Amino acid sequence: MEALTIIVQWLHIVAAIMWVGGSMLLELGLRPVLERLPQSVERDIGRKVGRVLAPYFAVSGSATIVFGVLRGTLLGPIRSVSTLLSPYGIVWCIALVLAAALAVLGAVGVGRTTIRYYDADELWPIEQSPSIPGDSHEGDAGYAAIRPARLPQTNLIRRRLISYGRLQLAGFALILICMQLMSEMFGN
Numbered sequence: 174m175e176a177l178t179i180i181v182q183w184l185h186i187v188a189a190i191m192w193v194g195g196s197m198l199l200e201l202g203l204r205p206v207l208e209r210l211p212q213s214v215e216r217d218i219g220r221k222v223g224r225v226l227a228p229y230f231a232v233s234g235s236a237t238i239v240f241g242v243l244r245g246t247l248l249g250p251i252r253s254v255s256t257l258l259s260p261y262g263i264v265w266c267i268a269l270v271l272a273a274a275l276a277v278l279g280a281v282g283v284g285r286t287t288i289r290y291y292d293a294d295e296l297w298p299i300e301q302s303p304s305i306p307g308d309s310h311e312g313d314a315g316y317a318a319i320r321p322a323r324l325p326q327t328n329l330i331r332r333r334l335i336s337y338g339r340l341q342l343a344g345f346a347l348i349l350i351c352m353q354l355m356s357e358m359f360g361n
Contacts, residue, residue: 178248185240191233193345196279199226200338208331212297219291227284234276241272250359261358268351275344282337286330296327 203222207215245251245265256262290296323331 174248178244181240181244181248185237185244188233188236188240192230192237195226195230195233196338196341196345200335200342204335204338216291216297219287223284223287223291227280227288230279230284234272234279238269238272238276241269245269261355264351264354264358268348268355271344271348271351275341275348278337278341278344283334283341286334286337290327290330290334296324296330298322298324 199222207219210218251257251262251265257266
């Protein structure tokens with residue numbers, strides 16, 4: 174049973190690293206870079222990344238929760254209602270509720286909103302196509318595509334996505350605090 178506990182513990186940790194690390198990379202790395210690209214490029218990359226990351230986050234988030242439940246109950250200290258109502262059990266329940274809420278926020282708030290955002294043609298004004306070299310601006314390479322101003326509804330959705338991402342990162346920080354508290358309470 175000890176070997177199984179170690180395996181489940183590590184699967185839980187690896188899945189959590191993938192979930193939290195992927196979210197951090199997306200929010201702190203990819204999103205700021207996308208915002209600096211021409212809108213057509215941003216949209217193309219955003220569509221592709223959104224479709225790839227949606228199942229990635231679903232699997233890593235679900236695996237984190239499932240292995241966490243197994244580690245806390247069948248392979249851990251929570252075996253009765255009285256244990257569930259102990260300080261350890263209460264912190265474990267808080268972490269579980271936070272993880273479930275973040276999974277829903279990620280799937281519904283971030284995932285679906287991102288895919289709809291990049292698929293909505295009305296949110297993406299057509300950029301000026303590159304001019305023919307020598308056409309109007311002497312001395313430039315002739316590729317002076319402009320980035321049109323974002324539509325108000327586009328900015329609203331962007332701000333919502335940024336808020337969801339920050340909320341997720343804050344939630345992950347709270348879960349890490351719960352994990353540390355449980356580790357100190359249980360002695361692992």
